[in-house]
Amino acid sequence: xxxxxxxxxxxxxxxxxxxxxxxxxxxxxxxxxxxxxxxxxxxxxxxxxxxxxxxxxxxxxxxxxxxxxxxxxxxxxxxxxxxxxxxxxxxxxxxxxxxxxxxxxxxxxxxxxxxxxxxxxxxxxxxxxxxxxxxxxxxxxxxxxxxxxxxxxxxxxxxxxxxxxxxxxxxxxxxxxxxxxxxxxxxxxxxxxxxxxxxxxxxxxxxxxxxxxxxxxxxxxxxxxxxxxxxxxxxxxxxxxxxxxxxxxxxxxxxxxxxxxxxxxxxxxxxxxxxxxxxxxxxxxxxxxxxxxxxxxxxxxxxxxxxxxxxxxxxxxxxxxxxxxxxxxxxxxxxxxxxxxxxxxxxxxxxxxxxxxxxxxxxxxxxxxxxxxxxxxxxxxxxxxxxxxxx
Amino acid sequence: xxxxxxxxxxxxxxxxxxxxxxxxxxxxxxxxxxxxxxxxxxxxxxxxxxxxxxxxxxxxxxxxxxxxxxxxxxxxxxxxxxxxxxxxxxxxxxxxxxxxxxxxxxxxxxxxxxxxxxxxxxxxxxxxxxxxxxxxxxxxxxxxxxxxxxxxxxxxxxxxxxxxxxxxxxxxxxxxxxxxxxxxxxxxxxxxxxxxxxxxxxxxxxxxxxxxxxxxxxxxxxxxxxxxxxxxxxxxxxxxxxxxxxxxxxxxxxxxxxxxxxxxxxxxxxxxxxxxxxxxxxxxxxxxxxxxxxxxxxxxxxxxxxxxxxxxxxxxxxxxxxxxxxxxxxxxxxxxxxxxxxxxxxxxxxxxxxxxxxxxxxxxxxxxxxxxxxxxxxxxxxxxxxxxxxx
Numbered sequence: 001x002x003x004x005x006x007x008x009x010x011x012x013x014x015x016x017x018x019x020x021x022x023x024x025x026x027x028x029x030x031x032x033x034x035x036x037x038x039x040x041x042x043x044x045x046x047x048x049x050x051x052x053x054x055x056x057x058x059x060x061x062x063x064x065x066x067x068x069x070x071x072x073x074x075x076x077x078x079x080x081x082x083x084x085x086x087x088x089x090x091x092x093x094x095x096x097x098x099x100x101x102x103x104x105x106x107x108x109x110x111x112x113x114x115x116x117x118x119x120x121x122x123x124x125x126x127x128x129x130x131x132x133x134x135x136x137x138x139x140x141x142x143x144x145x146x147x148x149x150x151x152x153x154x155x156x157x158x159x160x161x162x163x164x165x166x167x168x169x170x171x172x173x174x175x176x177x178x179x180x181x182x183x184x185x186x187x188x189x190x191x192x193x194x195x196x197x198x199x200x201x202x203x204x205x206x207x208x209x210x211x212x213x214x215x216x217x218x219x220x221x222x223x224x225x226x227x228x229x230x231x232x233x234x235x236x237x238x239x240x241x242x243x244x245x246x247x248x249x250x251x252x253x254x255x256x257x258x259x260x261x262x263x264x265x266x267x268x269x270x271x272x273x274x275x276x277x278x279x280x281x282x283x284x285x286x287x288x289x290x291x292x293x294x295x296x297x298x299x300x301x302x303x304x305x306x307x308x309x310x311x312x313x314x315x316x317x318x319x320x321x322x323x324x325x326x327x328x329x330x331x332x333x334x335x336x337x338x339x340x341x342x343x344x345x346x347x348x349x350x351x352x353x354x355x356x357x358x359x360x361x362x363x364x365x366x367x368x369x370x371x372x373x374x375x376x377x378x379x380x381x382x383x384x385x386x387x388x389x390x391x
Numbered sequence: 392x393x394x395x396x397x398x399x400x401x402x403x404x405x406x407x408x409x410x411x412x413x414x415x416x417x418x419x420x421x422x423x424x425x426x427x428x429x430x431x432x433x434x435x436x437x438x439x440x441x442x443x444x445x446x447x448x449x450x451x452x453x454x455x456x457x458x459x460x461x462x463x464x465x466x467x468x469x470x471x472x473x474x475x476x477x478x479x480x481x482x483x484x485x486x487x488x489x490x491x492x493x494x495x496x497x498x499x500x501x502x503x504x505x506x507x508x509x510x511x512x513x514x515x516x517x518x519x520x521x522x523x524x525x526x527x528x529x530x531x532x533x534x535x536x537x538x539x540x541x542x543x544x545x546x547x548x549x550x551x552x553x554x555x556x557x558x559x560x561x562x563x564x565x566x567x568x569x570x571x572x573x574x575x576x577x578x579x580x581x582x583x584x585x586x587x588x589x590x591x592x593x594x595x596x597x598x599x600x601x602x603x604x605x606x607x608x609x610x611x612x613x614x615x616x617x618x619x620x621x622x623x624x625x626x627x628x629x630x631x632x633x634x635x636x637x638x639x640x641x642x643x644x645x646x647x648x649x650x651x652x653x654x655x656x657x658x659x660x661x662x663x664x665x666x667x668x669x670x671x672x673x674x675x676x677x678x679x680x681x682x683x684x685x686x687x688x689x690x691x692x693x694x695x696x697x698x699x700x701x702x703x704x705x706x707x708x709x710x711x712x713x714x715x716x717x718x719x720x721x722x723x724x725x726x727x728x729x730x731x732x733x734x735x736x737x738x739x740x741x742x743x744x745x746x747x748x749x750x751x752x753x754x755x756x757x758x759x760x761x762x763x764x765x766x767x768x769x770x771x772x773x774x775x776x777x778x779x780x781x782x
Contacts, residue, residue, distance in 0.1 A: 003405060007403075014395050014396065017394075213639050245601070248392070257648075260639075261639070
């Protein structure tokens with residue numbers, strides 16, 4: 001186990017009806033906010049009105065910026081920064097999924113900054129000032145952004161999708177009410193489950209020895225996601241308890257508890273970002289295509305951890321004297337699970353042609369050199385993995 | 392799953408050499424502290440000097456109060472309160488195990504209070520003021536007090552051992568270096584493991600339905616404790632990685648992640664407190680005696696959760712068509728494990744006669760009525776459990 005510091009100051013307010021408390025939770029922090037959200041779904045569902053009512057009851061001045069898209073853009077972030085500066089807004093309430101929350105974090109970072117916000121995403125330099133504070137009402141359990149320090153933004157002009165992280169960007173609080181997920185589009189369930197699983201895979205597959213506790217916590221959370229997303233897929237979305245398990249798992253998956261004391265990987269996320277930046281595919285769909293290909297490409301060099309994955313996560317019981325058989329069966333089961341959930345598992349199903357694979361592979365390693373903690377991947381490796389997924 | 396709020400603002404600074412950073416971590420919070428500790432062990436081990444050096448390098452004014460005993464007493468707490476008031480000390484650094492940390496929390500609560508500190512432990516009323524801040528350097532992984540809001544104090548005059556909890560009493564930070572545990576007495580390993588396991592049992596055995604994630608996290612942490620404490624028991628205490636697993640598990644076991652969204656039990660802790668308050672036995676030893684007896688007394692009414700415990704924690708594979716056989720085998724394995732760790736499992740081994748069982752049973756339910764979340768236990772039930780353990 002490696003040395004670590006665990007610090008997670010986001011309060012999670014979880015359960016039925018909790019969205020009605022948003023005003024009283026903001027009140028101690030700010031009297032004026034930017035209410036940031038996506039398209040019309042929160043207006044159609046009635047959530048928008050519930051939030052406004054709670055904020056008004058707490059006497060909070062509301063400025064608004066809607067219109068966040070999946071793969072949130074730098075352009076809208078800049079608009080939010082201008083708004084916050086103009087009205088001296090100290091606090092951003094993100095009502096939405098990962099895209100809205102990531103956009104809110106970027107605005108929180110950019111508004112008090114003297115430089116351009118995009119520079120932080122390119123340079124990864126820590127901010128030497130205090131960002132605005134962010135809180136969230138989660139409407140899509142997936143990205144884990146509700147208690148993570150991370151934000152991923154897309155610059156449409158340059159087709160770059162880049163991440164930035166700073167502990168100061170962790171939300172002050174996040175409200176998670178599983179009832180709000182009843183009306184999500186069916187595919188959001190699958191994208192979300194796949195994204196959560198990937199957040200755990202990125203931490204689980206490691207070379208760090210002696211990580212018993214976090215191994216077991218990762219495995220426990222992965223099994224919970226797999227089982228409960230399946231219950232929702234086959235039993236319908238109006239079920240409280242499976243959503244509660246899934247949403248809670250999504251938060252745990254990315255608040256970094258599961259990654260403490262271990263080297264992490266993050267190659268699949270980097271490879272996927274090139275897909276969604278260029279082709280605007282859903283992040284969860286891109287991950288379902290890239291992840292099994294990545295596993296097939298590297299498992300031979302990492303038999304013990306992949307065997308443990310096969311046995312403890314995918315329930316493969318093939319005797320360990322045939323480790324490769326067991327591992328290939330586990331990868332096959334993972335793909336079958338993604339398919340059962342309605343996800344694509346090939347570039348073709350994702351609608352991505354091979355034309356730009358080499359260019360995307362070069363870009364994936366352009367920011368910080370070779371990617372991946374379990375095994376360093378250069379542009380040739382990434383290209384090979386894209387090709388493996390091109391079925 | 393029940394509604395919950397998860398809030399844990401304790402930063403865990405974990406790993407080799409981390410005790411040397413204590414001064415720099417306190418500096419932003421206070422320029423003057425009460426250094427609170429137990430007997431001579433931190434002086435013999437050299438830790439005391441390392442702490443003093445780090446504090447001095449950070450320019451922190453140090454007041455000292457040593458002498459905390461296992462089952463920390465109200466008398467010493469009062470002494471600490473007087474010291475903090477006299478020197479206007481705003482911050483307490485506890486260097487020790489659960490007893491020292493619990494004592495520090497009681498001082499932190501009592502110093503700014505206008506009333507008597509013991510009243511809070513009796514009434515459980517929340518404080519309407521801000522306690523002093525507490526940080527810790529952990530020297531015994533067991534109680535989980537390093538990131539919990541709880542404190543348990545014994546009044547020797549009345550033989551009462553009572554607990555109090557307030558989120559404001561959570562330490563600001565806790566430093567956990569597994570190397571510091573190499574020189575612990577062998578029995579502290581067993582007491583600690585047993586206490587951690589009990590913190591999880593108290594959360595695990597619940598009537599709340601649909602708790603997949605926290606069930607699985609509890610089971611993962613229990614298995615990690617069982618395996619790694621055994622490695623230390625048989626392989627010697629100078630092993631970094633098993634201590635790291637155990638210490639990290641001990642923190643997770645009691646920071647309440649594992650109890651979120653579920654009704655909790657806490658009958659075994661209440662029953663044990665009567666043993667250690669009256670006979671000054673180690674808390675972990677008392678739990679090893681009380682817990683299996685409690686399981687035997689109530690399991691018939693709670694077959695599904697005990698069967699899950701048997702299968703997923705104790706690895707029992709007896710077919711579920713014979714659930715009682717499987718459960719009894721699991722309880723037997725738990726007892727055998729405690730014995731393997733060198734713990735007592737009977738009142739006789741603990742040196743406690745039956746003379747005062749009825750009186751202790753009455754006292755156990757005297758504060759808040761019948762105890763236990765899984766099944767309410769009145770004084771007759773508690774007496775029956777004490778008698779079951781009287782072998």
